[in-house]
Amino acid sequence: MAVRIAMIGTGYVGLVTGACFAELGHDVTCVDADPGRIARIQRGEMPFYEPDLEALVARNVAAGRLRFSTDTAASVRGREAVFIAVGTPSEGDTGRADLRHVFAAAGEVAAAIDTFTVVVTKSTVPVGTNRRVADRLREVLGDSARFAVASNPEFLREGAAIRDFMEPDRVIVGAEDDRAFAVMARVYAPMAASLRLLRTNIETAEVVKYAANGFLAVKVGFINEIADLCEATGADVRQVAAGLGLDHRIGAAFLRTGPGWGGSCLPKDTRALAATAEDAGVASRIVSAAIAANSARKAAMVERIRRAAGGTLAGRRIGVLGVTFKGQTDDMRESPSLDILPPLVAEGAELVAYDPGEPPEAPRLLPGVTLVASAAAAATDAELLVVLTDWQSFAALDLGALARAMRTPHMLDLRNLFDGQDVLAAGFARYEGLGATPLEAGPAA
Ligand code: NAD
Numbered sequence: 001m002a003v004r005i006a007m008i009g010t011g012y013v014g015l016v017t018g019a020c021f022a023e024l025g026h027d028v029t030c031v032d033a034d035p036g037r038i039a040r041i042q043r044g045e046m047p048f049y050e051p052d053l054e055a056l057v058a059r060n061v062a063a064g065r066l067r068f069s070t071d072t073a074a075s076v077r078g079r080e081a082v083f084i085a086v087g088t089p090s091e092g093d094t095g096r097a098d099l100r101h102v103f104a105a106a107g108e109v110a111a112a113i114d115t116f117t118v119v120v121t122k123s124t125v126p127v128g129t130n131r132r133v134a135d136r137l138r139e140v141l142g143d144s145a146r147f148a149v150a151s152n153p154e155f156l157r158e159g160a161a162i163r164d165f166m167e168p169d170r171v172i173v174g175a176e177d178d179r180a181f182a183v184m185a186r187v188y189a190p191m192a193a194s195l196r197l198l199r200t201n202i203e204t205a206e207v208v209k210y211a212a213n214g215f216l217a218v219k220v221g222f223i224n225e226i227a228d229l230c231e232a233t234g235a236d237v238r239q240v241a242a243g244l245g246l247d248h249r250i251g252a253a254f255l256r257t258g259p260g261w262g263g264s265c266l267p268k269d270t271r272a273l274a275a276t277a278e279d280a281g282v283a284s285r286i287v288s289a290a291i292a293a294n295s296a297r298k299a300a301m302v303e304r305i306r307r308a309a310g311g312t313l314a315g316r317r318i319g320v321l322g323v324t325f326k327g328q329t330d331d332m333r334e335s336p337s338l339d340i341l342p343p344l345v346a347e348g349a350e351l352v353a354y355d356p357g358e359p360p361e362a363p364r365l366l367p368g369v370t371l372v373a374s375a376a377a378a379a380t381d382a383e384l385l386v387v388l389t390d391w392q393s394f395a396a397l398d399l400g401a402l403a404r405a406m407r408t409p410h411m412l413d414l415r416n417l418f419d420g421q422d423v424l425a426a427g428f429a430r431y432e433g434l435g436a437t438p439l440e441a442g443p444a445a
Contacts, residue, residue, distance in 0.1 A: 322389020
C-alpha cells in the first residue's frame with residue numbers, strides 16, 4: 001500500500017530518493033527551502049547532473065505521484081513518513097558535522113505534524129543525533145504519541161544514484177518503535193524480495209553509515225599506498241588490484257588507485273567519524289591516518305604533474321580532462337582538482353580543462369584555469385594531457401586526434417583510465433599512469 005511521504009531537501013539524496021520512492025508507487029512531496037531550486041525542478045530542469053534523473057522525475061510527476069513545494073508545513077501535514085535529507089557539511093575547522101539544517105528541519109516538521117508521523121533521518125548524522133532530533137520533536141509536540149523517529153542512512157553514489165537506490169546492497173533501518181518500523185517496512189516493501197533490510201537500534205544505524213564511508217576511504221588510501229610501492233619496484237598496481245580483488249574476503253570494489261578521494265561524502269564523513277570518536281574518548285588511528293594520507297596524496301599529485309611536465313611548470317600548457325570529484329557527476333565538492341590545480345596555476349602553468357559535466361561551480365572554484373567545451377580544445381597545443389576524473393565518456397575520445405593536436409603528445413593518467421598500449425598506438429609518445437612503469441613509444445619503423 002502506498003505510503004504518504006514528505007522529503008525535506010532536494011539535493012542529490014533528497015531528489016533522487018524522493019523520485020525513487022514515487023517510482024515505487026508511493027505518494028511523495030519533496031520540499032526545499034530554496035525557492036529557485038524548486039522552481040527549476042518544477043520546470044523540469046534538474047538542479048544537478050545525475051544520469052536518468054530528469055526522466056524519472058518527469059514520469060512520476062506526470063503520474064501524479066510526485067510534486068515539489070517550498071511549503072514545509074503544508075507538505076508535512078497528513079504524511080505517514082517525513083524524511084530529512086538536508087546537508088550535513090563539516091562545521092568550520094573542527095571536522096564535526098554541522099547539524100544546523102537537520103535541527104532546523106526537525107523543528108519545522110515538528111510544528112506541522114498533525115497525525116502519527118515517522119520522522120526519518122536520511123542525512124548522514126553522527127551517532128546520537130537521532131535522539132536529539134527526537135528531543136526536538138518532543139519539545140514541540142510534548143510526550144506525544146503522534147511521532148516516532150527512525151534512522152535510515154543512504155548509501156547511494158552520485159553518478160549511479162538511481163540504480164544504487166533501486167538495487168541497494170542493503171537498507172538499514174534504525175527504529176526502536178514498532179510503529180516506526182512498520183511504516184519503514186511498507187516504504188521498502190515494493191522493492192525486490194531479495195532486499196536485505198536490516199533492523200537495528202538507532203545508534204547502530206548511525207554508526208553503520210560512518211563505518212562504511214570510513215572503510216571505503218581506508219580501502220582507497222590503501223591501494224594508493226600500494227600503487228606507490230608498485231611504482232618504486234616495477235610492479236603494476238592494476239594487476240595487483242585484480243589479484244587482490246579476487247579474494248572474496250577483500251572484494252574488487254574501491255581498489256582503484258587515483259589522485260586522492262574527494263567529493264561530498266568521504267572527506268566530511270571521515271572527519272566527522274574521527275571527531276565523534278574523539279568526543280567518545282575512543283582512538284580513531286586508522287581513519288585519521290587515511291585522512292592524512294589522502295592530503296599527502298593530493299600534494300604528491302602536484303609534484304607528479306610537475307615531473308611529467310619536465311620539472312618546471314612556468315609557461316607550460318597543460319590540458320586537463322575532468323575537474324569533478326569523479327565521473328558522471330557535476331559535483332565539485334572537495335574535488336581533488338581543487339587541491340591539485342591551483343598550485344600549478346600559482347607556479348605559472350597554463351591550464352586548459354574540459355569536463356563533460358560542465359560543472360557550474362568550476363569557473364568560480366578554479367580561477368586561472370581556462371574551461372573549454374571539448375577534450376580537443378583542452379589538448380590543442382598542450383605539452384601534457386592530465387586525466388584527473390574518471391568520466392566513462394572519455395573512453396570514446398579520439399586519442400589519435402588529441403595526440404595530433406598536442407605540441408608534445410604526453411599523457412599523465414591519474415585515474416588509470418586508459419590502457420597505456422592503446423594510448424601509444426593512437427599516437428602518444430609517452431603514457432604515464434599510477435602504480436606502473438611509464439611507457440614510451442618506440443622509434444618509428
Ligand atoms: P545537498 O547539499 O545537495 O542538498 C541539501 C538540500 O537541502 C539543499 O537543496 C537545501 O536547500 C535543502 N535544505 C536545507 N535545509 C532545509 C530545510 N530546513 N528545509 C528544506 N530544505 C532544506 O545535500 P546532499 O548531497 O543531497 O546530502 C544530503 C545528506 O545526505 C547529507 O547528510 C549527506 O552526507 C548525505 N549523503 C549524501 C550522498 C551524496 O552522494 N551526495 C550520499 C549518501 C548520503
